[in-house]
Amino acid sequence: MHLPTTDPEVSSAGAAAAIRSHRHNPFEAHGIDHISVSQLNLWAAAPGVYVMERLLGLKAPVGAAAHRGTAVEAGVIAGLMGASLAEAIDTANAVFTERTALSSDPRRDKERDALASMVEQGIALLIPWGRPDRTQVRKEWRMDGIAVPVLGFSDAEYDAHGLIVDLKTSHALPSAIRTSHARQVASYLGAGANLGGGVAYVTAKKAALYQLENAAAHVAALTRMAHSLQNFLAISTDARELASLITVDTDSYYLADPCARQHAFETFGV
Amino acid sequence: MSGFGLNIGKGGDFLPTIRINGKDGGVERSTWDGTNRGLEVIDDFVALFDFATLQVGWIEFSDKGLDKRLVAIGDPLPERPSEKHKQGIQLVVQLPDNLGCHELCSTAIGVVAALEGIYNATIAAPEWDNGRGQVPVVRLAEFIREKTRHGARAVPVFQIIAWKDRTSELEEHRASPRPRAAMPASTTSAQPVPTTTSAQPAATGAKEMTPPASAPSRTTVPDFG
Numbered sequence: 079m080h081l082p083t084t085d086p087e088v089s090s091a092g093a094a095a096a097i098r099s100h101r102h103n104p105f106e107a108h109g110i111d112h113i114s115v116s117q118l119n120l121w122a123a124a125p126g127v128y129v130m131e132r133l134l135g136l137k138a139p140v141g142a143a144a145h146r147g148t149a150v151e152a153g154v155i156a157g158l159m160g161a162s163l164a165e166a167i168d169t170a171n172a173v174f175t176e177r178t179a180l181s182s183d184p185r186r187d188k189e190r191d192a193l194a195s196m197v198e199q200g201i202a203l204l205i206p207w208g209r210p211d212r213t214q215v216r217k218e219w220r221m222d223g224i225a226v227p228v229l230g231f232s233d234a235e236y237d238a239h240g241l242i243v244d245l246k247t248s249h250a251l252p253s254a255i256r257t258s259h260a261r262q263v264a265s266y267l268g269a270g271a272n273l274g275g276g277v278a279y280v281t282a283k284k285a286a287l288y289q290l291e292n293a294a295a296h297v298a299a300l301t302r303m304a305h306s307l308q309n310f311l312a313i314s315t316d317a318r319e320l321a322s323l324i325t326v327d328t329d330s331y332y333l334a335d336p337c338a339r340q341h342a343f344e345t346f347g348v
Numbered sequence: 349m350s351g352f353g354l355n356i357g358k359g360g361d362f363l364p365t366i367r368i369n370g371k372d373g374g375v376e377r378s379t380w381d382g383t384n385r386g387l388e389v390i391d392d393f394v395a396l397f398d399f400a401t402l403q404v405g406w407i408e409f410s411d412k413g414l415d416k417r418l419v420a421i422g423d424p425l426p427e428r429p430s431e432k433h434k435q436g437i438q439l440v441v442q443l444p445d446n447l448g449c450h451e452l453c454s455t456a457i458g459v460v461a462a463l464e465g466i467y468n469a470t471i472a473a474p475e476w477d478n479g480r481g482q483v484p485v486v487r488l489a490e491f492i493r494e495k496t497r498h499g500a501r502a503v504p505v506f507q508i509i510a511w512k513d514r515t516s517e518l519e520e521h522r523a524s525p526r527p528r529a530a531m532p533a534s535t536t537s538a539q540p541v542p543t544t545t546s547a548q549p550a551a552t553g554a555k556e557m558t559p560p561a562s563a564p565s566r567t568t569v570p571d572f573g
Contacts, residue, residue, distance in 0.1 A: 206559030239560065240474040240481075240511075254554035274474030276557050287557045295550030 103225035104311035108133050112218075112229040115265050118303045119258040125310075126326030127333070130345050133317035138338030142183040142190075147247045149174035149193055150280065151233060154200035154245060155213050158234065166201060167194045195282035196247050203278055203285035204243065210234035217266050221301045224308055228300075232266040242266050243276045243287070251284045257296075264296035321345055363451045363521075366395075366441060370456025373491035373502035377443070377450055393488040394509070394570055395441035395450075398518040399467050400479045407436035407455050414453065420523035437463060440521040441486075444570035449517050458494070458503035466506040475511040482511040483518065485572075512572055 105111070110132070121128045130136045153170030157163060170193045178186050212235045218227050234243045244263045246256075255263075255277045263275035267290075275290035290296075314320050325346050326333065333339045342348065364378045367387075375390040405418035406428050417426045418438055436455035443450060454460055466486055475482040487509050491502040 208560075255552035257549075257552055260552035277553075288553050289555045289557045291553035291555075292550035296552070299550070 104308050105226045107315035108311055108317060110226060110311075112227050113224075113304060113307070114228065114230055115258075115262045115300060118300055118307065119261065120332075121307050122303050123258075124326065124330055124332045126321070126324050126342070126346060127330065127338075128307075129317065129321045129324065130326070130338075130341055133320060134345060136341040136345065138335040138341065139181065139183075140177075141335065142178055142181055142186040142188075145174055145177040145181070146189040146192065146196075148177060150196045150200060150247045151245050153193070153197035154204065154280070155210075155234065157197065157201035158204055158210055159213070160209070163198060163201065167197050170194070170197045192249070192282045196280050199282065199285040200245060200247075200278065200280040203280065203287055204234070204245075207236055207239060207241070207243075210243075211237045215266075219265070221304050224301070224304045228265060228304075230262065230265055232263075240273050241276060242273055243278050245278045245280065247280050249281060251281050251286060252279055255288045255290060260290055260292075261296045261300050263290050264293040265300060267293050267297075363440065363449055366390075366393075366450045366452040368393075368452070368454060368456070368459050368488075368504055370454065370459040370501055370503070371499070373493070373504075375488060377447075395443050395452075395486060396483045396512060396515070396518060396572055397439065397441050397452075397466065397470070397486040397506075398483045398514060398521070399439060399470050399476075400483075400514070401440035401518065401521040401523050402467070403438045403523050405436070406433035407438075407453065408433045409455070416453070436460065439463075440518060442515060442518055442572060444572050449521060456501070458501045462504045462506055466508065469508060473508075473511075483514045484508040485510040485512055485570075515572065 105113070117128070117132065120131075131138075149170040152173045153166040153168075156169040157166035161169065171190070174190055174193055178190075183189075213233060215232045215235055217230045217232055220227050232242050233245045235241070236243070242263065244259065244266070246259055259277050263277055267273050267275050275293060276287050277290065278287045279285060310320065310323075313323070325348055326342050328339065328342060328348055333342050364380065367376045367378075369375070375393040376387045377390055379386045379388050402421055403418035404421060405416065405426060407418070408415040408430065410432070415429070415433070416436075416438065417429055417433070419426060434455040436453065437460055438451055438453040440449050441452050442448065452463075454463070466484070470476050470484050471478075473484070475484070485508065487507050489505045489507045491504055494501050494503060
């Protein structure tokens with residue numbers, strides 16, 4: 079058993095060692111053993127929400143829109159791997175039902191209604207590229223100067239085309255890759271890899287596959303975002319103290335859920 | 349490159365050659381058994397086409413041999429040495445089965461146009477990665493015979509059947525344009541280091557990708573060592 083020491087010199091030496099360790103890996107003090115691109119995107123978009131959810135553990139229920147994305151992705155992948163359209167739609171419905179069985183999100187039925195069309199659009203968009211060689215590929219890599227690895231999963235990889243595709247669902251088709259999505263796909267490509275990236279956007283009526291540009295620049299942006307997060311976490315090992323340094327935009331999309339809004343009020347007092 | 353700007357002593361001298369007959373069709377390669385030079389017909393021409401070795405300029409085919417005034421893509425075209433010199437191109441291709449690197453040089457309009465088509469397809473492919481990626485394995489599928497007002501010609505039809513990593517032999521023959529004031533000081537082919545000095549954020553991409561015309565070829569790819 080380790081008893082707390084009463085020797086002030088030993089005690090202060092231990093504290094100094096702990097501080098050095100945390101300065102070396104500020105993530106460690108907050109129980110973070112890896113980061114993801116979506117976490118970095120959240121940190122960039124809403125630092126207060128990041129602190130609330132990731133450091134204080136005050137997570138709001140995931141909305142039906144997020145589950146729709148997961149479900150459509152499962153259905154499209156099933157279709158690309160050989161399942162019939164009906165089977166692929168069944169897969170999407172099954173995943174959505176499983177994920178939203180206890181959801182009170184008022185958009186749940188609307189999202190469910192869109193599943194079949196989105197799966198059909200997604201398969202029609204990607205089937206000309208053939209059967210992916212790999213799906214849901216784990217990607218773990220390190221950024222220079224960042225103490226923890228970055229972890230993610232690419233949706234589909236095509237060796238014959240040297241292509242990594244990420245599937246995104248939306249109710250409106252974007253005319254270009256969104257920056258947060260560009261960063262995500264860029265992170266899958268890896269420095270110097272001989273691969274191209276694409277983002278497949280799927281709506282209930284349309285779909286488009288856009289070619290990623292400037293992957294290296296997006297990885298560089300991610301690295302800078304990670305450094306800002308690491309520097310922020312190094313300020314204190316106390317998440318409450320970190321929360322006191324920032325605040326939130328209460329009209330933010332991230333606080334649309336009543337539960338998230340309540341958490342924000344309790345954390346930041348606004 | 350020497351101080352005179354000449355590519356002397358780079359190991360790229362006196363490569364055997366590939367000749368594509370743009371008039372009657374057919375492909376030959378030069379041979380050398382240590383004593384005699386000869387020509388060998390290639391029935392099924394498949395090779396690694398490395399367009400990073402591409403040079404363009406003026407070429408004269410004469411009884412005395414070839415007179416080539418070529419530059420890398422990106423360098424200004426030299427003056428035309430004479431009326432006998434025609435615009436042409438040269439690239440280094442590597443044959444399978446340890447036959448090694450050869451120069452493919454042509455001024456024939458049909459051959460050059462066919463090579464331009466395969467060049468455009470190559471540099472647009474993600475595998476190419478701006479010359480830092482892989483090299484296409486190209487097959488000469490057929491010759492299309494045409495009659496023109498200048499006589500008969502045979503236009504080769506090239507197909508990319510696979511991609512392979514660039515070999516060290518091909519790397520030795522890479523053609524780089526000369527550094528100019530407007531170009532970055534470093535002409536290294538390494539991945540550019542992300543910079544924070546960009547004046548504006550990087551674009552994400554708005555170009556729609558079109559699927560391949562057909563399923564990827566399953567043609568057997570020969571061994572390039």
